[in-house]
Amino acid sequence: MIVTRFAPSPTGYLHLGHAFSARFAWNAAREVGGKFLLRIEDIDQTRCKSEFTAAILEDLAWLGLDWDGKVRIQSEHFADYQAALDRLDLMGLTYPCFCTRAEIAAEIARAGGAPQGAGGPIYPGTCRNLPRDERARRIASGESFALRLDVARALERSGPLSWEEEGKGIIPADPALLGDVVLARKDAPTSYHLAVTVDDALQGVTLVTRGGDLSSATNIHRLLQALLDLPVPRYRHHKLLTDARGKRFAKRDKALTLRALREAGRTPEEVRRMVEMSSKL
Numbered sequence: 001m002i003v004t005r006f007a008p009s010p011t012g013y014l015h016l017g018h019a020f021s022a023r024f025a026w027n028a029a030r031e032v033g034g035k036f037l038l039r040i041e042d043i044d045q046t047r048c049k050s051e052f053t054a055a056i057l058e059d060l061a062w063l064g065l066d067w068d069g070k071v072r073i074q075s076e077h078f079a080d081y082q083a084a085l086d087r088l089d090l091m092g093l094t095y096p097c098f099c100t101r102a103e104i105a106a107e108i109a110r111a112g113g114a115p116q117g118a119g120g121p122i123y124p125g126t127c128r129n130l131p132r133d134e135r136a137r138r139i140a141s142g143e144s145f146a147l148r149l150d151v152a153r154a155l156e157r158s159g160p161l162s163w164e165e166e167g168k169g170i171i172p173a174d175p176a177l178l179g180d181v182v183l184a185r186k187d188a189p190t191s192y193h194l195a196v197t198v199d200d201a202l203q204g205v206t207l208v209t210r211g212g213d214l215s216s217a218t219n220i221h222r223l224l225q226a227l228l229d230l231p232v233p234r235y236r237h238h239k240l241l242t243d244a245r246g247k248r249f250a251k252r253d254k255a256l257t258l259r260a261l262r263e264a265g266r267t268p269e270e271v272r273r274m275v276e277m278s279s280k281l
Contacts, residue, residue, distance in 0.1 A: 039199060209238060
């Protein structure tokens with residue numbers, strides 16, 4: 001059975017792009033009698049608000065989209081992500097990084113630039129080889145740090161990896177494209193990469209549908225799956241919805257949120273047609 005999911009972050013109201021992504025996943029499941037799950041990705045406790053979570057549920061129901069089972073709220077499952085972090089730590093694959101964003105930028109500038117990855121300059125590994133006693137001393141002193149994944153060491157353990165992309169076949173994974181990604185911070189006990197990988201496995205997701213802007217993230221998710229012995233779903237990355245000028249929809253486009261459209265008198269059917277028309281641009 002196909003199991004898909006829609007996983008928005010409650011940092012604002014849903015817009016037309018979200019409606020397209022949600023319907024894309026919903027159709028992928030419902031057309032073959034599969035399951036469609038809803039997950040609220042609210043690990044960013046400073047930006048996420050309960051009022052937006054409530055609005056997400058309301059907007060999806062208004063659009064005529066139903067979901068199976070209980071909604072998974074990420075902030076209620078930090079213990080799951082900590083368990084995964086503990087496993088990676090026992091393998092010797094994580095390390096504390098004490099660098100601020102400004103210090104990382106300065107280090108890159110001193111080096112005359114940094115290799116470019118899928119998301120921009122790759123972290124230069126400043127803290128990767130700090131002596132164990134220095135790490136312990138700085139942590140004990142209360143210095144703030146993030147936990148990073150040692151990708152090179154992780155790849156030695158995992159070996160070559162790939163994933164199946166619907167419509168494209170087998171795609172070789174290259175986790176090094178993202179460098180030593182952050183897995184957790186003091187103010188966020190888990191990262192997007194770790195949380196979605198763990199969640200997809202725990203929820204039994206067999207087909208991950210999401211925007212093409214997240215395609216590169218699959219490289220690191222595939223590595224985490226291998227390290228944590230998690231099942232590997234298939235992937236289908238869809239196009240990003242844009243307006244007539246080719247501009248991607250965003251939460252700052254308040255006039256195009258589902259809430260604003262509904263308050264302006266638009267019906268669910270009209271919004272579905274708007275989504276369909278925009279998807280053809």
